[in-house]
Amino acid sequence: MELFKSTMNIDFIGKIKWALLFSIALMAISVISLLVKGGPRYGLDFEGGTLVQVKFSKEVDIGAVRDAVSGLNIENVSVQEFGEKGTHEFIIGMKKTTEELEGIADTVRETLQSRFGAESMEIRRIEIVGPKVGQDLRKKATLAIIFSLIGMLIYIWWRFELRFGVGGVLCLFHDVTITVGALSIFNKPIDLIIVAALLTIVGYSINDTIVVCDRIRENLKKMSHKGLPEIINVSINQTFSRTILTNLTVIIVLFSLYFLGGEVIHDFAFSLLVGCFFGTYSTIYIAGPLVIYWEKIFPAKRRR
């Protein structure tokens, strides 16, 4: 089977202006969403707080749960349904944590038990993260992402050339920004597992860029009589089917995780889907053009 003609020759470089415009627009939307919402929405891991997950064995209305916990006088308490419909499962989240962390979760448990009966419910999960840990993790996560980007830059620089490295890392920056923007637009909280997704995007999305760069390097030697834009366009076309196919297999497994992996994995799969999709796009439309722009600004002294 062949999805893509071997003779395909799409003029990617010709659409360079539109592509850049599109990307800048997407990134602007992401940044605007972040600004409007006052920064990214951090989840429990980074914000600190308390979470109690409870499952009832009988039909319980969310309103009743809300009512039960609202009497506790805890600030910023939220009740959400968890998982599929009909599982009577709820997450009770509290932003505030006091010095005595364990206290709040116990109070919530006791309140629910006295209201709905201890036998008909099960506390499935309690997570308590102190503000100090949250801050630590936030700092560490930011550093991990920045260092991994720098790591990519250095690796590609070492293996290829600086111009490819800069192009690749800007692509990654583009992919991560759009993913964080999408999380912000859909109001999904950023947790540890989302950071895992972002780092995976950083590590995976660069693959396509490397494959294209690898081909550009090969073609630079073969077709030295042609201009750089043309060589880049040919390289993108030659690797096009591979780029699409491998991302397709990853997107297949991500859909499986998204729909079947359960609530905890849901947002993780969502981030990776967004990241992979825009990663593929940026590989094709952004990575190559960036090399050309880099070339215009800093012309290489020797042409290979």
Added chain:
Amino acid sequence: MDKSLKWRFLLLVVVVAVSVLYLIPSFVKVPSWWEGTFPSEKISLGLDLQGGMHLILEVETEKALSNTVDRMISDLSDLLFNERIPFDKIERVGSDKLTLELLNTSFQDKLNKLLKDRFPNLDKLRYDEKEGIALYTLGLRTEDKEYLKQFAVDQGLETIRNRIDEFGVSEPTIQKQGNDRILIQLPGIKDSKRALALIGKTALLEFKIVNDDYDVKKAIAGEMPPDSEVLYSKRENRETGETTNEPYLVKKTTALTGEHLQTARVNFDQFNEAYVTISFDTLGAKIFERITRENVKKRLAIILDNNVYSAPVIREPIAGGRASIEGRFTTEEARDLAIVLRAGSLPAPVKILEQRTVGPSLGQDSIRTGIRSCLIAGAAVFIFMAAYYLLSGLIANAALFLNMMIIMAALAAFRASLTLPGIAGIVLTIGMAVDANVLIFERIREELRAGKTPRASVDAGYSRAMSAIIDSNVTTIIAALFLFQFGTGPIKGFAVTLTIGLTASVFTAVVCTRIVYDYFLSKRRIKKLSI
């Protein structure tokens, strides 16, 4: 070429055999002769899959310093009193300093000598003289402070380990994290509240004489005798849930602490109420006897973590070093208290920074959904590869299957636990590992289209795709390593499975699939590739 094929085939056989050996204990019960000869590690499940409690505690090391300074103040004032050095107001400043007022400067030399001899680890930080009164500011030395803090954490870790061992948890993890944190993982714990009470209790047992010469109410109102303090007896009525706070006026000096405790046991009185009996070691028994002898007819308060449990009247000197703690305990509470007392007190209080408890049923659900998404994802990729690359796709699928086996075997071999994000890492590996094969196959197709023979196309396909395969895997692994060093528990599991999976994919997707091609192209001399 022929020879290298043989070796590569042998390598493949060895890898498969070793993987199978490591996998067997996880899936079937192994007979006894197996253990000792072959690997018997099972794949361990992370807390999020098997249920349990994850805790990060912070040792309040400053408190260890202030406790030390408080003890020094008490020793120093006793000493000054005995040596008849006139002093006033000796008190702690911050956690690591104390001030002392010497009322007569002519005693300076004597005091200086005494400090030098008896308190060598106190530095004189400041000295002021005003109207014949000298004000000393003394402080702990930096290296002593470091030592005390370190000791508080190490000792705390050891104490907590003893408590958990006595409590009986299978395969707990208790480690130091950073400077002053302790990481605790207790798989399978159901009653998180009870475990927390057991671990987090400072369990400082003190015996103090009750000061009945003054009225408690007046003391609370402000007429506090200088050598005394007010402590409360906090009690909860189990039926009504009401708490009562009864104040006691006790002497500040601690007569005896739990340091000399030898054993602690649960007993029941005639009303079947649980209480804890403790007995002291020889030295403790002697001190206890002396205190009781000197304070007959007075009350002795038994205090645990600043909460007065009881204050019985001393009727006669007690020899033999036995005492009991009553506090209307449930049997469980009494048992836990005995454990805590036997394991000793924490040198400094601990604070819970992070607590995550997962119930076993949630873990079961996670395993179910994890396996389900893994199977569906695997099936989809298998079908896609077979449909798109025909027989070559099947070769890639076999390689993918081997990859899964290697990941599982490596998890068992390295004793890394499988977590829910770890399962996601395996699923993701399914999608990413075929990347290498797609790269190779697309390249082979290109070479075939260019008119090369199958043999030459396969050779070119593998060699040309190689650099891209290495590069792309290295970058993902770099990111996974950053994730590993930053992540906690479950996230580490993700970094681990992804790293193992991608590393293994270079072997399975490149080396192993090549064996098949080389075999069919050189031995069977097939003329056409199914790709």
